Amino acid sequence: MDSLKLSTILLSLLSLAIITQAQDPKYLIYSCSDTTTFTRNSTYQANLNLLLSSLSSNSTRNNINGFYNVSAGKDPDEVYGMFLCRGDVSNSVCRDCVNFATKDMLKKCPIGKVATIWYDECELRYSNRNFFSAEYDSPVFFSNINYVTFEPERFNQLVAITLSNISTRAASAPTGDKKFAVQQANYNLQILRTLVQCTPDLPTPDCRRCLAGAISKLGNCCDGKQGGIVIFARCNIRYELYEFYNATAAAEAVPAPPPVALSPPPASGSETRRKGKVDNDLFNCLVAI
Numbered sequence: 001m002d003s004l005k006l007s008t009i010l011l012s013l014l015s016l017a018i019i020t021q022a023q024d025p026k027y028l029i030y031s032c033s034d035t036t037t038f039t040r041n042s043t044y045q046a047n048l049n050l051l052l053s054s055l056s057s058n059s060t061r062n063n064i065n066g067f068y069n070v071s072a073g074k075d076p077d078e079v080y081g082m083f084l085c086r087g088d089v090s091n092s093v094c095r096d097c098v099n100f101a102t103k104d105m106l107k108k109c110p111i112g113k114v115a116t117i118w119y120d121e122c123e124l125r126y127s128n129r130n131f132f133s134a135e136y137d138s139p140v141f142f143s144n145i146n147y148v149t150f151e152p153e154r155f156n157q158l159v160a161i162t163l164s165n166i167s168t169r170a171a172s173a174p175t176g177d178k179k180f181a182v183q184q185a186n187y188n189l190q191i192l193r194t195l196v197q198c199t200p201d202l203p204t205p206d207c208r209r210c211l212a213g214a215i216s217k218l219g220n221c222c223d224g225k226q227g228g229i230v231i232f233a234r235c236n237i238r239y240e241l242y243e244f245y246n247a248t249a250a251a252e253a254v255p256a257p258p259p260v261a262l263s264p265p266p267a268s269g270s271e272t273r274r275k276g277k278v279d280n281d282l283f284n285c286l287v288a289i
């Protein structure tokens with residue numbers, strides 16, 4: 001366990017204050033416990049503040065591969081937290097996203113002990129329980145509300161197969177490196193884009209298992225949907241029929257093999273409004289956009 005020092009906190013509060021305006025990350029979804037709450041000025045809140053400034057200050061480090069986890073305080077007021085930036089985002093975009101998230105989260109979830117917020121570029125999470133233990137790690141789902149109209153079963157299969165393929169690739173990266181992979185596939189004159197990611201500290205077999213678990217949950221949220229996200233603490237998957245990552249940057253971050261083909265024509269609409277869904281009451285004030 002890392003321990004937090006007051007000097008670090010003061011320093012990071014200071015640096016927060018002088019950070020210049022950066023482009024806001026693209027907000028996707030958040031979840032916030034509304035039954036598990038803390039009271040204002042409690043020890044939990046103080047620990048949470050320490051945690052958030054530690055996450056913010058560590059996001060400026062260059063050698064973390066977009067990931068940092070830390071805890072603050074002691075049981076029963078201990079707070080666990082982490083951030084994970086999408087594998088293709090630069091250090092500066094990652095840092096800006098995490099900084100933004102630490103503030104945005106408290107606005108959206110001012111007294112929740114358990115919270116997760118997602119942007120296109122990064123994820124921030126904290127909890128009064130160690131979400132790295134499987135027991136407390138419940139998935140958050142997020143799906144595109146639009147359905148594919150052409151051969152939905154084949155689309156589901158293509159999504160699952162492509163995600164499985166790149167899971168192997170992402171998981172095989174050495175521990176500590178980015179465990180991240182993207183892959184395109186052709187679908188009905190459109191391009192399916194898929195992404196998988198584990199936290200860099202996750203060993204290969206655990207990463208593979210986590211991703212397989214996430215893929216197996218797709219039926220809970222995303223059957224026939226044009227896009228979907230399944231988020232666990234240690235891994236996440238996403239697919240869409242539009243470009244939601246920077247393919248150039250992704251190719252630089254990790255090498256990508258050529259696209260895979262599936263089926264020919266008809267056409268389908270591609271409006272993207274979104275809806276959130278969760279399967280656990282810890283995440284019962286999930287807000288959709």
Ligand SMILES: *[C@@H]1O[C@H](CO)[C@@H](O)[C@H](O)[C@H]1NC(C)=O
Nearest residue numbers: 038039040041042043045046
């Ligand atoms: C919390 O602390 C601040 C500053 O110490 C004080 O102004 C505020 O009244 C306190 N709030 C509660 C609910 O105790």
Ligand SMILES: *[C@@H]1O[C@H](CO)[C@@H](O)[C@H](O)[C@H]1NC(C)=O
Nearest residue numbers: 002003004008054057058070
């Ligand atoms: C990162 O956070 C730890 C506490 O977890 C703190 O001791 C350390 O100084 C931070 N590093 C940076 C660069 O802010």
Ligand SMILES: *[C@@H]1O[C@H](CO)[C@@H](O)[C@H](O)[C@H]1NC(C)=O
Nearest residue numbers: 001002069070071080132201
């Ligand atoms: C961060 O994660 C590592 C491994 O996943 C774990 O050993 C460590 O205890 C965690 N740190 C904190 C502060 O929770």
Ligand SMILES: *[C@@H]1O[C@H](CO)[C@@H](O)[C@H](O)[C@H]1NC(C)=O
Nearest residue numbers: 158161162163165183185260
């Ligand atoms: C997945 O990988 C298998 C074997 O490596 C390959 O035959 C198949 O075409 C791939 N499919 C997709 C959708 O990537």
Ligand SMILES: *[C@@H]1O[C@H](CO)[C@@H](O)[C@H](O)[C@H]1NC(C)=O
Nearest residue numbers: 090245246247248249250252
């Ligand atoms: C994508 O990444 C490349 C390489 O890092 C960068 O030059 C380009 O500006 C990025 N494009 C967008 C739209 O961010």
